[in-house]
Amino acid sequence: MPAAPLLALHGVCKRFGVVDVLTDIELELHAGQVLALLGDNGAGKSTLVKVISGVAPADKGTIEWEGRPVHIRRPHDARSLGIATVYQDLALCGNLDVVGNLFLGREIRRFGFLDEVEMERRSRHLLEGLTRGIPDLRGPVVSLSSGQRQTVAIARSLLGEPRVLLLDEPTAALGIEQTTEVLDLVDRLRDRGLGVLLISHNLGDVKALADRAAVLRLGRNNGFFDVNTASQEQIISSITGATENVPRRMAHQEAGW
Amino acid sequence: MADHTRAESSAPTAEAPRPHRMRAVTQALDGCTAVFRHKLRAGELGSLPVILVLAVVWITFQSLNANFLSPRNLSNLSVDIVGTGLIAVGIVFVLLLGELDLSVGSISGLAAAVFAVLNVNQGVPEWLALIVAVLTGTLAGTIQGFSFARIRVPAFVVTLAGLLTWNGVMLAILGTSGTVNLDENGIVAKLTSYYFTNHAAAYGLAALGTGMVFVGSYLERRRRKGVGMPYRSLRGIAARTAVLAVITFAAAYVLNRFQGLPLALLIFLVVVAGLDIVLRRTHYGRQVYALGGGVEAARRASLSVLRVQTAVLAVSGTMAALGGLFLASRITSVSQGSGSGPLLVNAIAAAVIGGTSLFGGRGTTWSAVLGILVIQSIASGMALTDTPTAVQLVITGGVLFAAVVIDSLSRRSQEAHGRA
Numbered sequence: 001m002p003a004a005p006l007l008a009l010h011g012v013c014k015r016f017g018v019v020d021v022l023t024d025i026e027l028e029l030h031a032g033q034v035l036a037l038l039g040d041n042g043a044g045k046s047t048l049v050k051v052i053s054g055v056a057p058a059d060k061g062t063i064e065w066e067g068r069p070v071h072i073r074r075p076h077d078a079r080s081l082g083i084a085t086v087y088q089d090l091a092l093c094g095n096l097d098v099v100g101n102l103f104l105g106r107e108i109r110r111f112g113f114l115d116e117v118e119m120e121r122r123s124r125h126l127l128e129g130l131t132r133g134i135p136d137l138r139g140p141v142v143s144l145s146s147g148q149r150q151t152v153a154i155a156r157s158l159l160g161e162p163r164v165l166l167l168d169e170p171t172a173a174l175g176i177e178q179t180t181e182v183l184d185l186v187d188r189l190r191d192r193g194l195g196v197l198l199i200s201h202n203l204g205d206v207k208a209l210a211d212r213a214a215v216l217r218l219g220r221n222n223g224f225f226d227v228n229t230a231s232q233e234q235i236i237s238s239i240t241g242a243t244e245n246v247p248r249r250m251a252h253q254e255a256g257w
Numbered sequence: 258m259a260d261h262t263r264a265e266s267s268a269p270t271a272e273a274p275r276p277h278r279m280r281a282v283t284q285a286l287d288g289c290t291a292v293f294r295h296k297l298r299a300g301e302l303g304s305l306p307v308i309l310v311l312a313v314v315w316i317t318f319q320s321l322n323a324n325f326l327s328p329r330n331l332s333n334l335s336v337d338i339v340g341t342g343l344i345a346v347g348i349v350f351v352l353l354l355g356e357l358d359l360s361v362g363s364i365s366g367l368a369a370a371v372f373a374v375l376n377v378n379q380g381v382p383e384w385l386a387l388i389v390a391v392l393t394g395t396l397a398g399t400i401q402g403f404s405f406a407r408i409r410v411p412a413f414v415v416t417l418a419g420l421l422t423w424n425g426v427m428l429a430i431l432g433t434s435g436t437v438n439l440d441e442n443g444i445v446a447k448l449t450s451y452y453f454t455n456h457a458a459a460y461g462l463a464a465l466g467t468g469m470v471f472v473g474s475y476l477e478r479r480r481r482k483g484v485g486m487p488y489r490s491l492r493g494i495a496a497r498t499a500v501l502a503v504i505t506f507a508a509a510y511v512l513n514r515f516q517g518l519p520l521a522l523l524i525f526l527v528v529v530a531g532l533d534i535v536l537r538r539t540h541y542g543r544q545v546y547a548l549g550g551g552v553e554a555a556r557r558a559s560l561s562v563l564r565v566q567t568a569v570l571a572v573s574g575t576m577a578a579l580g581g582l583f584l585a586s587r588i589t590s591v592s593q594g595s596g597s598g599p600l601l602v603n604a605i606a607a608a609v610i611g612g613t614s615l616f617g618g619r620g621t622t623w624s625a626v627l628g629i630l631v632i633q634s635i636a637s638g639m640a641l642t643d644t645p646t647a648v649q650l651v652i653t654g655g656v657l658f659a660a661v662v663i664d665s666l667s668r669r670s671q672e673a674h675g676r677a
Binding site for chain 1: 477480481484486534538539540543546547549550551553554555556557558559560617618619671672
């Protein structure tokens with residue numbers, strides 16, 4: 001019997017006001033696996049990430065962690081389970097320096113005061129393992145380049161020793177070299193046994209890195225693929241809706257009449 | 258904090274061969290201007306502009322009236338800044354969130370009225386009335402903070418309602434009597450009238466302050482060196498401490514030539530230094546800065562936004578109450594006009610002129626000290642030179658405007674810097 005997935009979603013729904021953003025979402029993420037989450041703009045990818053990370057909790061449905069149901073209502077819940085998130089808009093505090101951002105919300109203290117020296121030492125150590133060009137640790141993050149900011153954001157998510165990492169478009173703003181660096185990094189994290197949920201528009205990245213791909217369309221599941229066997233055309237047509245799940249949709253609409 | 262590691266970037270040049278003394282000097286100058294230009298472009302000027310403004314103000318008034326820089330006037334100045342200065346320190350906390358507190362004037366008047374009525378009219382012991390008055394400010398701030406954080410409306414709206422409400426409460430407490438005169442020999446009156454006439458007090462404070470800064474930087478240097486991280490050169494630490502020592506001992510000398518160290522100034526400096534440590538060295542302070550950098554980012558880092566926002570307005574209310582007591586102490590009376598007039602505007606202006614950003618996330622409590630020093634210097638100089646109030650308002654307004662322009666320019670250049 002295969003081990004229970006690290007993270008599983010069943011029938012997850014999310015509404016914003018009158019808009020159904022996510023409907024009956026199913027998803028399974030295993031340890032040591034990169035699952036790509038694909039979909040056109042507005043398909044609900046970022047919302048799904050927010051549901052899993054506790055920023056925008058699900059309205060309906062169950063989330064299972066290693067086979068047992070859990071509730072994720074706040075970012076804190078997700079974090080204590082071992083889910084770390086790197087958001088598309090990075091969610092860094094521009095006015096704080098790199099060290100301040102890395103340790104935001106889990107500062108190291110010494111005699112009750114912030115231990116800047118120890119935090120800076122660990123930041124340096126952590127960043128040295130991730131990237132070659134370490135940014136100025138004491139400059140405000142708003143003054144860094146977007147690639148450096150991405151590195152800081154990923155580094156921050158790794159501080160809590162997570163078991164699941166959610167990456168929302170990690171390479172969208174990066175140059176070729178930096179993209180390769182980030183992809184290598186994700187590869188290494190998979191080898192360490194992390195489950196990675198990778199949102200990307202770049203099918204090249206997905207093909208190169210992911211094991212499986214889940215496609216969302218208009219807030220619903222629209223197919224699962226084994227990236228190694230599925231063709232690019234199959235995946236794209238699933239994203240654009242050329243192979244929409246027609247019978248189910250028809251039935252749904254008929255029910256509404 | 259930001260320039261901690263920057264100092265050592267210039268250290269390696271010391272090992273370069275020294276061909277000519279003149280050339281070395283020009284090189285050093287070039288280095289300085291390069292660093293300055295870098296900071297200018299990166300929008301990290303800090304308190305430099307306000308120090309320049311202060312210098313201009315002092316030089317101008319000294320040339321207009323020779324009494325301006327006299328020990329007597331400077332000593333009075335150092336007491337006059339305390340009331341509004343304490344309020345401005347609270348405003349710094351609120352500005353760090355990127356919000357505004359408009360109620361501090363009313364709260365300061367309310368606290369003074371609570372004290373006066375309890376102590377003078379009801380005969381409550383002075384220390385108890387003092388504590389109740391300060392806690393009144395804390396309570397008022399907490400109520401406003403909680404509503405602001407809960408309803409998620411801009412703080413200026415909630416505190417605008419507070420401005421009216423607390424003013425009404427104050428008028429109700431004071432009743433028809435209008436003005437209450439405080440005990441001339443009581444604790445509160447002593448707050449601004451007591452001086453440590455012993456010369457050792459002022460010099461001791463200067464030595465203590467300088468010594469603590471030196472020991473602090475030295476210990477940090479040793480620890481950084483121990484774990485193999487970049488550290489400051491001893492020469493850099495010594496230079497900074499020396500500058501600080503010159504300023505503090507000069508101030509102590511001037512104060513001792515009049516009546517010695519004023520108690521009010523001592524309290525002010527201790528409060529400002531203490532809150533500076535709270536902001537820059539504690540978990541709580543880091544959360545305040547983080548909220549100013551982005552509420553959403555802070556929330557995702559699982560900070561308790563509600564608690565921090567409430568606490569910040571509570572601090573601001575407490576500081577307003579403290580400031581109000583000092584203001585009442587200065588005139589030993591509380592009246593229906595307490596906490597009104599230009600007080601609110603001056604407190605906010607002081608924080609902004611001192612270099613605290615209106616956009617949130619940048620600034621320290623020391624900026625309140627520098628800012629109120631500028632404002633009060635202008636007021637004092639205008640009084641000495643018999644200039645009409647109209648001119649004083651225009652000049653203070655001009656300085657405030659310049660501060661806001663610098664603030665927004667440095668913010669923009671900081672962001673542009675990242676794109677390069």
